[in-house]
Amino acid sequence: MQNTYQNRQWFYVKRPDGRVSNDHYELRESELDGSLATNEVILRARFISVDPYIRIQQHERNTYDVPHPLGIVQRAGVVGEVVASASPLYQVGDWVSAYSGWQLYARCHHSELTRLDPSAAPVSTALGVLGMPGRTAWFGLTEAGRPRPGDTLLVSGAAGAVGSLVAQFGKRAGCRVIGIAGGAEKCKFLTETLKLDGAIDYRAHKTHEALSAAVQNATGGVDIYFDNVGGPITDAVIPLIKRRARIIICGAISQYDGGLDTPDLGPRFLQHMLFQRATIQGILARDYVNRMDEMLAVVAPWVKSGEIVFQETYVDGFEQLPDALNSLFEGKNIGKLLVRV
Amino acid sequence: MQNTYQNRQWFYVKRPDGRVSNDHYELRESELDGSLATNEVILRARFISVDPYIRIQQHERNTYDVPHPLGIVQRAGVVGEVVASASPLYQVGDWVSAYSGWQLYARCHHSELTRLDPSAAPVSTALGVLGMPGRTAWFGLTEAGRPRPGDTLLVSGAAGAVGSLVAQFGKRAGCRVIGIAGGAEKCKFLTETLKLDGAIDYRAHKTHEALSAAVQNATGGVDIYFDNVGGPITDAVIPLIKRRARIIICGAISQYDGGLDTPDLGPRFLQHMLFQRATIQGILARDYVNRMDEMLAVVAPWVKSGEIVFQETYVDGFEQLPDALNSLFEGKNIGKLLVRV
Known part of the structure; x- marks a missing residue:
């Protein structure tokens, strides 16, 4: 030694x-x-x-x-x-x-x-996938998102560590899954590698209105919005939620350049929560540490069999x-x- | 005839x-x-x-x-x-x-x-109290707010039709209840007639910072925020929520002068949902129409006995x-x- x-x-x-x-x-x-x-x-x-x-x-x-x-x-x-x-x-x-x-x-x-x-x-x-990001994706989606077959699940940051897993877990729950990501390469990853039902390149839509229209066209309305990014992308999504939508706040990476300390301004949106009787829930991986075995029991076999990217x-x-x-x-x-x- | x-x-x-x-x-x-x-x-x-x-x-x-x-x-x-x-x-x-x-x-x-x-x-x-506003207050608080004894419940629009009932139902659930209202007369109503634990006159606090400080002083942090008003008052409250806070969106009366059609801007706040693993839920009276008898069974005797103002x-x-x-x-x-x- x-x-x-x-x-x-x-x-x-x-x-x-x-x-x-x-x-x-x-x-x-x-x-x-x-x-x-x-x-x-x-x-x-x-x-x-x-x-x-x-x-x-x-x-x-x-x-x-x-x-x-x-x-x-x-x-x-x-x-x-x-x-x-x-x-x-x-x-x-x-x-x-x-x-x-x-x-x-x-x-x-x-x-x-x-x-x-x-x-x-x-x-x-x-x-x-078998650690913190996987736990976040699994419990965030299943506990806060409560996916049902036929739900439209929209994931921001969908090519990221958490988002790419949420999207795949959503597919396995029977959801129609649309991902938002930045750039053509990531969008190709979403549709071709992860086999999602659609991908939106937010960088291709320069205005709030254009992005919102693209989200509406791709989703037809959102039952579950799993949000990793916050900011203008989330602004564009929230008015498109459907009745009893579930919005999961997992991250707000667009705000991590100082926007958490001195928040910038965005359009007020709480009226949509009222109109649609929707729910926003913030989730954090640490809250599910003591349930790690539940996640591993389901997801580890998918990793071993190659069913999950x-x-x-x-x-x-x-x-x-x-x-x-x-x-x-x-x-x-x-x-x-x-x-x- | x-x-x-x-x-x-x-x-x-x-x-x-x-x-x-x-x-x-x-x-x-x-x-x-x-x-x-x-x-x-x-x-x-x-x-x-x-x-x-x-x-x-x-x-x-x-x-x-x-x-x-x-x-x-x-x-x-x-x-x-x-x-x-x-x-x-x-x-x-x-x-x-x-x-x-x-x-x-x-x-x-x-x-x-x-x-x-x-x-x-x-x-x-x-x-x-025995109609739509009572139903809104009862189910909004009990179902979405999930009050526990010892929780600090903050109610905006607390002197209004719904708010004044939420505040009293909260007291009966063992909460410490602080009301927000506009003007000294309403605040006197909250503390002297409704016997709340505190009242905040939002008109007496001209800036966001002053209002937020007043809310912090009065509440020490918020477990349940029952929101009837939205806008700048809600901006001041949200950064003060505690772990696993429940925010109930019942109304946004500050936005009913056109702000629902063309939303104005407010500080982004979704990061607080993440930090505190909090929940926002929009509620509407009509969703509880079929449970009216449950509310009446509890509240009507309080009305008859004079226990509820x-x-x-x-x-x-x-x-x-x-x-x-x-x-x-x-x-x-x-x-x-x-x-x-």
Whole structure:
């Protein structure tokens, strides 16, 4: 067993006003002492997650969480290998997931780890379809969306990590599913790879009226709107909801450039809730952590059998982490974005 | 039995762009033929209802209903007396409620009538606490609001027909209840007559920030927000919701001057739904028509025993109907506004 590990860590050091970037992080190198107390292990990260929620936690005000502290390693989900163990539960070479953040090595108590079975599914799926994004999609759609066969389900951010799963879960629930995404390539992914019933390229519709007309044409009215983006796209959708529509607020990525701290203006829409006796519900993955086994019991077999597309986009290199996070807000990725380290 | 009745009718003849007024109505006099087919009665109106929802139905676009047609008598709830009957169910002198609109006399099939018992409660309550507004308040609060003892319930339009009942039902459910209303007189009504735990005079707070601070001071955060007004008041409240808050959209009277057709702008707020995993639900009285007996079984005894304050404001004179409707949007009335004819 080696005594030290040459560690690399991204420290979160400055709160962003608008878009987060390299300016808000510092890359630091240090030696991690490899001596272990009982039940500790050394985890070597292999896949590190970048997720839009990270930007929410960077705000100065309390959101769904207290603000992410400054001067510590950026928190994030990680998949990696055990490289040293003083735990009876883990051996060197075991694959695990943990919430150990943007660092190559971490000393962890074994209670912080979740064991992964590489023969059951690619280990990276623990950060995607079989992890937090999958849980968000599954419970957000089934619990808050309450899909029925024949419902028209509209998903914004439909080519993203959560949206692409919501869309497919909706198809399996018998819904007619239309996705909204930015650009022709993503729309092709939605109709050809995910086999959705329609796709709307919001970038092809320059005005509110044009986008709203496109949504109306594609959907004929919306029973379930699963919203990952907020802002002008949501403005265009809400007047098109049908009687007893369910609107699920999963994210508002269009507002993550500072719009959460100093909200911009949009058209008032609460009258449509009244007219249609509709419901808006905000959902968060953490509320369903204790029901993870329910989701895995259904979705893991679909992953194993290949019935679900779980697109992953990789960025290579530990030093790329802040740029990879930033790129989420450019809308460049399809599916789950992971940094391989 | 007389053969004709000298009728007076308010016809709805022109769609308003902004505030509805006398300009949108015509008062017409005519003779109503008093001859009756089997099961018909002549109803003489005594109390005619003016309600904010009337303004919604006047919009050109479909709202929760198709637009109220032009060139017909304004639809509305009425309480009156049977003055002629060819029905085995009703005798001259019986009190009934019906949806016969803004006219002194109406020929009705007896299936259109609901019998009232003047010894059980003042008949006017069939248009208020024991009618549509009561049903709205009861089911809106209990079904969508799901009050729990200890919850902080905030009611906008709290001195109005629906709001004043929601506030009292909330007290009985063990909530801490704060009302928002316009002016010192209404606020005194809320704290002294309705015995609420607090009242906020929104007119005393000129800026968004001042109103929001007043709401925060009075509530300490909101578990249930029962919204009758929308607009800037609701803007000030939403950032103050607590975890798993329930927001009930019952009305948006601040927007009934044309703001439903051409919505104005307000701060985006859907991120708060996410942060707090909150719910917004639009409710409408008509969805609970078939459960009226459930409400009456609980609330009618409270009315009889005097345990519930059901404030009514009267305007006298059939010719006052359009002005009375208009006055709702001035916020002049306390409790249920009725026109005595």
